Amino acid sequence: MAKVDSKGRIVLPKEVREHLSITPGTEVDIHEEDGKAVVEPEDNPEQIIERMERIITETSPERGDTMSLEEEPDPVAQKHRDAIRRGAEDSNNE
Template identity: 40%
Template sequence: MGMGITMGVVEIDNRGRITIPKEERERLGLTPGKKVLIREKDGSLIIKRFISPERFISELKGCITIEDHEIDPLKLKEMWGAKF
């Protein structure tokens, strides 16, 4: 599939488990013991790599710099909206 979107069909076992294809696990760095985030959106199941709050915060360091003026909360909201 194009644009970074891959698709596959997997079977749910009798305990409700699925197996993520090896190629996808390797591509996403999903190794045994890693956690994933699962959520439902519009009738679809979305599985994402889980990033701990500590790691998320550490990766944000340096993204926002404070100059000699206050940050406007609405401008900050716009910046975050554009990023996500």
């Protein structure tokens, strides 16, 4: 049985991760449904990118000053964006 640590983290059992194709870096949606926690892997790269862009905008030091996609993004955000796009391209080529 999995345990919740002091930071609210749990480790999904290997069998569950394999069954749901959850690998390191997989984005997941976690929500409550009928009193249970539900974990679903996010498989739509466009939704992941939209969510990342919303997070970047919301956490910008000056919230009223948003960055367009043509401007130079934060290097960490760009690294994540590139990784998601590579994953999407790999999925489309399979």
